[in-house]
Amino acid sequence: xxxxxxxxxxxxxxxxxxxxxxxxxxxxxxxxxxxxxxxxxxxxxxxxxxxxxxxxxxxxxxxxxxxxxxxxxxxxxxxxxxxxxxxxxxxxxxxxxxxxxxxxxxxxxxxxxxxxxxxxxxxxxxxxxxxxxx
Ligand code: CO
Numbered sequence: 001x002x003x004x005x006x007x008x009x010x011x012x013x014x015x016x017x018x019x020x021x022x023x024x025x026x027x028x029x030x031x032x033x034x035x036x037x038x039x040x041x042x043x044x045x046x047x048x049x050x051x052x053x054x055x056x057x058x059x060x061x062x063x064x065x066x067x068x069x070x071x072x073x074x075x076x077x078x079x080x081x082x083x084x085x086x087x088x089x090x091x092x093x094x095x096x097x098x099x100x101x102x103x104x105x106x107x108x109x110x111x112x113x114x115x116x117x118x119x120x121x122x123x124x125x126x127x128x129x130x131x132x133x134x
Contacts, residue, residue, distance in 0.1 A: 001084060001090055001093065002082035002083070002084060002090075002131070003082065003083040003084060003085070003134070004051070004082070004083045004134075005050075005051045005080065005081070005082060005083075006051065006052065006081040006082065006083050006130075006132050006134070007045075007051060007052040007053060007054045007080075007081045008051070008052075008053055008054070008077065008079075008080050008081070009053075009054040009055075009056055009077070009078040009079045009080075009081065009130075010053060010054070010055055010056065010075060010076065010077055010078060011056045011057070011065050011068050011069055011072065011075050011076060011078045012055050012056065012057055012075040013057070013069060013073065013074065013075055014057070015033055015042055015044055015055060015057040016033075018044065018055045018057075018075070019033070019044045019055060022044075022046045022053065022055070028046045028047065028048060028053075029046070029047040030044055030045070030046050030047075031044055031045040031046075031047070032044070035059055036059070036111055037059060037060065038109075039059075039064070039110075039111060040058065040059050040060050040062060040063035040064050040065070040066075041056045041057065041058065041059050041063060041064075041065060041111075042056070042057045042058075042059045043055065043056055043057075043111055054081075054111065056078060065078065078128060079118070079127070079128035079129065079130050080127060080128075080129060080130070081116075081129075081130040081131070081132050082129065082130070082131055082132070083131075083132055083133075083134045084131050084132070084133055084134075085133070085134070086133065087107050087115050087116075087117060087131060087132075087133035088107070090117075090131055091105065091107075091117055091131075094119065098123070099119055099120065099123045099124075100119065100120035100122075100123055101117055101118070101119060101120075102117075102118040102119065102120060103117075103118070105117075107133070110130070110132055112132070114132050114133055114134065115132070115133045116130055116131060116132045116133075117130070117131050118130050118131075119131065
């Protein structure tokens with residue numbers, strides 16, 4: 001059911017410093033920072049030949065990643081995103097299997113303008129999983 005790894009998201013306390021690490025130290029191609037007020041994050045995308053790394057920094061007072069950063073002050077891996085062809089079909093199959101979908105269970109528009117859902121980390125090896133319809 002799941003397809004390609006779309007991205008790995010890493011929450012960071014300092015987006016400029018994190019972008020510099022990926023650009024200058026690791027030699028990757030790094031995008032300009034992009035504010036996503038609807039999601040409460042500022043993102044930088046790191047383009048790798050086979051996938052992307054999404055660097056996330058809290059934006060605004062009610063950022064959904066603020067708590068994560070409090071618990072992990074130097075940053076850390078936040079979620080992995082797998083591609084699916086049909087998000088509603090994937091959700092229905094996962095719910096039937098007993099998995100918990102976060103929020104109201106309805107797809108919302110993700111950081112790339114495509115429908116996404118998040119799955120409870122306790123059901124997936126302690127890892128927050130994002131599914132993106134491509
Ligand atoms: Co993501």
